[in-house]
Amino acid sequence: MNDMSPTREERVEKLKGLGSSRKRVEDARFTQGKGNYVDDVKLPGMLHGDFVRSPYAHARVKSINIDAAMALPGVIAVLTAKDLEPLSLHWMPTLAGDKQMVLADGKVLFQGQEVAFVVAEDRYIAADACELVEVDYEELPVIVDPFEALESDTVLREDLEAGADGAHGPRKHHNHIFLWEEGEKEATEQVIDSAEVVAEEMVYYHRTHPCPLETCGSVASMDKVNGKLTLWGTFQAPHVVRTVASLLSGIEEHNIRVISPDIGGGFGNKVGVYPGYVCSIVASIVTGQPVKWIEDRMDNLMATAFARDYWMKGKISATKEGKITGLHCHVTADHGAFDACADPTKFPAGFFHICTGSYDIPVAYVGVDGVYTNKAPGGVAYRCSFRVTEAAYFIERMIEVLAMELNMDAAELRRINFIKKDQFPYQSALGWEFDSGDYHTAWDKALDAVDYAGLRKEQEERVAAFKRGETRKLLGIGLTHFTEIVGAGPVKNCDILGMGMFDSCEIRIHPTGSAVARLGTISQGQGHATTFAQILASETGIPADSITIEEGDTDTAPYGLGTYGSRSTPVAGAATAMAGRKIRAKAQMIAAYLLEVHDNDLEWDVDRFVVKGAPERFKTMAEIAYAAYNQAIPGVEPGLEAVSYYDPPNMTYPFGAYVCVMEIDVDTGEHEIRQFYALDDCGTRINPMVIEGQVHGGLTEALAIAMGQEIAYDKLGNVKTGTLMDFFLPTAWETPNYTTDFTETPSPHHPIGAKGVGESPNVGGVPAFSNAVHDAFRAFGLRQSHMPHDHWRIWKTANDLGLHG
């Protein structure tokens, strides 16, 4: 039956494919409190687990007495390392080639470390029992400074063989983890030594934490009758968890089902495997009942994967005219007590290579020394794309410092050093090939939108007025042009624990024309159910509203490496497009059969195949779908489904231009964001509304990080910011309005030209806010002031610069 009325425009609109600001299908359940999170999982006979945690940052565990805890009614078991040892589970491998304790084995190495796991009938009894467990500690010297760690006689990791190599090569000290290097060391040093102008600075990106609204947790249910383990959890990579769980437990993968239900924010905090997951599995096997573990906020901030903590010493050289000639960077990376930094195996410092930024730098060198300290393990988290946030902050600060050294406008310095559009694909001095970019267009658009020249003039007048004593407020203009690297990644050099970083999509079209598609990724709020259906709608002509997207159940979803580092769109999005094209290819054959023409006589038009030259003769996808189940077509199998596993040929390189205009009160240290303009180029834009939401969210995280949020330790190793009283999470009160804008430079190697955007606003936002603070004090000589720029630190900066009279 041929339909008559809709115009082409109407058909495109009905599809809600690429480019449509389709409303998110997830939001109905999230806004009505009808989501299904791990803590919503309730099973008959389910027990609850909680941890006894170390108050000390470094101590020997002399003894653990569980008698009083076990005597409490409702307590079923108390597990310690001794109980896990026969199963070889008292330690587990990390996603960085190291190993970490599941429960304290002889000593504890960071405050909050798990010492014993109490299993009880309810959460409250478990908490009470935790306080009854008596642990005898013997304090050891605490190291919270990575530089001190590399000089100290105190051995943190007594489990590692002295003198032996680590997972990434030789260790030069008992508290050293690895040295990773890239680029040309000697050539770079030579260029810098003989340069006309050199700017040198230590840029510190402080330790913070993603603090997702939902904390981590799991429910493990071992069915002894069927021999199957089901594990619900806050997992950003459910398939990897299944493989790891199989390797650790000895249960074959086909007998393990891992389910990531709705996840209330991941941000990299939920990539790694935590002792809580392992203990809930063991407890379920031991007790024969389901066991739930849900951490509270203090547990989350103290003991789960932190972000950043990179001391980056930079040297940048340039000609007198401002053309950059070389970049040298040495990083001291504070990894905490265990290296649980979830990076691809070959890259212990992630993709820090991107520290050359948006600039055409002919020669560069970077060396990263990873160090153990008495702090929680982790490192790669918080929209960092594997250390890209650190790299972008580094180069955007170095550019500002170089501009001061050259006495040159920082916007102009950037412009004359940008990689030019015709230089792409661009081979960077540190190894990666940037796919596409048009930095000059983005930069000009951004500076124009904020009237940059006008702002500089206003700033000049403000400095004069300040010096005359007419005002106590300074104006800062924070500039950033970032290039980032996402979409991990090509299997030949990107793997997590040996699993190549491809991703997948499997689609099945139903007889009546709707479809279900399953992916190897897992949304934690990014809106995959909305956006991936849009990709399929454009590829297959089935309206997005008629496509269900499923993720997270390893029994049904094809193997994937999960969602983090903005990899879903570049990798799984590509797989989705390719699977959609396979569907369309088969659909073409079916249409040709139905229309009695040759395959090549047909052309694709939005949602149908049309006979070339005879537009009244066509078959819609709905008709083709039915035919796939209804017709006996020679040479064509019945049904209509396809699967694609996609190995990306390269990473993708989104970029952006951000400008932050900030007012600072030098007497109170308070700030006010007058304006924040963010231009993002993520290639093809699947859903503009979703992109804007991502940018708003990432910018707000960036605001938090730059302006007050931190995980701070005192010299005893106490976490000083372990609750939301001290850990800054912006509310509506602190959050400014954002102006978002875009350019669109597609990726030449991606099937739909999309690059991914989730990480970008955090990558570009932090330097924009931080540069604004620095810029406000530039006229008074400030070169570098470490983040976070909370009121006290800003006040102190003003004081140190003599601005308090």
Place this chain on the structure above:
Amino acid sequence: MSLELTDEILIPASRDVVYAALNDPEVLKECIPGCEELIKHSDTELEAKVVLKIGPVKAKFGGNVILDTGGAPETFSLTGEGSGGAAGFAKGGADVTLTEQGEETLLTYTAKAEIGGKLAQLGSRLVAGTAKKLSAKFFTNFKNKLSDEEAEAA
């Protein structure tokens, strides 16, 4: 986490009376907020069990205190450490000076402590504020106790 408290209180009693009271385990047990047990093992060693509530953290702390009475009754100091199990631990000390002011005594003290564990994670604001309050309560109790005794004696 480092804590420092310093204060001075005028106590309506002679220095010798004040000094004796500060060394009397019965007086101390009555005046220390939340004190459940105070045992004097010797002239210089004390052991105490105190229930403390600081914000959401409530715990029973067991501690040992050593007195250095070398400069008594003008000055003396004490050092100690305590553990509250899951709630955390503390160690520190205080220097106390007693100055005669007519029939009254001016008591000045400077106390320094290192705090660790859950208590420290609550942040110095909460802990310092509560420590000040508890300290003030102790000295109010102490003053009142001595005033009552003076009144009884009179």
